[in-house]
Amino acid sequence: MATKSIVILISGSGTNLQAIIDAVKQGRIKAKIAAVISNRADAKGLERARRADINAVVIEQNTYHNRVDYDTALISEIDKYHPDLIVLAGFMRILSDKFVHHYQHKVLNIHPSLLPEFKGLHTHRRVLESCQSIHGASVHFLSNELDSGPVVLQAEVPVMPNDTEATLAARVLQQEHIIYPMAIAWFIDGRLEVKGNHILLDKLTLHRPARWKSDRLILSNAP
Numbered sequence: 402m403a404t405k406s407i408v409i410l411i412s413g414s415g416t417n418l419q420a421i422i423d424a425v426k427q428g429r430i431k432a433k434i435a436a437v438i439s440n441r442a443d444a445k446g447l448e449r450a451r452r453a454d455i456n457a458v459v460i461e462q463n464t465y466h467n468r469v470d471y472d473t474a475l476i477s478e479i480d481k482y483h484p485d486l487i488v489l490a491g492f493m494r495i496l497s498d499k500f501v502h503h504y505q506h507k508v509l510n511i512h513p514s515l516l517p518e519f520k521g522l523h524t525h526r527r528v529l530e531s532c533q534s535i536h537g538a539s540v541h542f543l544s545n546e547l548d549s550g551p552v553v554l555q556a557e558v559p560v561m562p563n564d565t566e567a568t569l570a571a572r573v574l575q576q577e578h579i580i581y582p583m584a585i586a587w588f589i590d591g592r593l594e595v596k597g598n599h600i601l602l603d604k605l606t607l608h609r610p611a612r613w614k615s616d617r618l619i620l621s622n623a624p
């Protein structure tokens with residue numbers, strides 16, 4: 402079977418990108434990373450891509466008049482690689498309906514909260530302000546409503562009494578580096594399907610997202 406390929410979109414430090422690069426190198430994800438695309442020329446993740454001999458492409462937003470023009474440029478770059486999967490790894494730009502429809506059921510994102518709680522930005526700060534005792538991250542498929550596509554896998558972490566935004570973010574990020582490569586491998590191995598707003602894993606409906614908690618995977622397909 403032909404090797405599957407992935408295109409990864411980033412905006413920043415790219416630690417999730419690094420976790421995915423490592424998982425590909427170790428054979429946990431059986432695919433090739435065809436390109437890494439950043440909307441910012443100064444994203445540190447670009448350097449991680451170059452170091453791993455991956456095409457590193459910048460598509461700067463300043464040169465485009467509006468979201469649709471930008472997304473059109475992004476789509477034509479991505480389509481050069483004919484990827485099986487597009488991965489948003491700390492990509493900080495909202496994507497238009499045009500993009501979402503073009504790649505329906507082929508785009509994964511990781512969001513730093515236990516969705517549907519805390520959609521949007523500044524999740525760690527908002528979690529601390531509202532005195533939650535648990536927090537986490539979610540891998541979901543993209544849909545045209547922000548942070549609302551079907552959730553595949555979540556990691557749960559405790560919120561500690563002395564946490565700051567930075568300590569909490571670091572605890573969540575460490576879990577992201579485990580669950581994102583795991584969910585990507587499921588997709589690449591053909592184990593994931595999207596049906597309407599829910600997920601099938603190995604042909605079984607997940608009535609709740611799979612959950613990674615205390616280093617264990619919990620699957621519940623009870624309705």
Ligand code: NHR
Pocket residue numbers: 489492493494495496497498501510511512513520521522543544545546547548549550
């Ligand atoms: N696009 C769609 N259509 N649907 C989603 O669920 C998306 C998406 C694009 C990115 C990631 C996301 C997140 O995980 C993501 C999910 C950026 C913003 C945002 O407000 C919100 C959510 C996410 C990413 N961006 C501002 C914008 O105007 C810019 C903010 C900045 O540059 O700092 O695009 O949370």
Ligand code: GAR
Pocket residue numbers: 412413414415416417418446490491492493511512513521522538574577
């Ligand atoms: C991650 O925590 C990711 O969940 C979050 O940004 C960080 C990126 O880190 N994504 C978003 O907030 C999307 N709005 P990384 O660049 O080191 O992978």
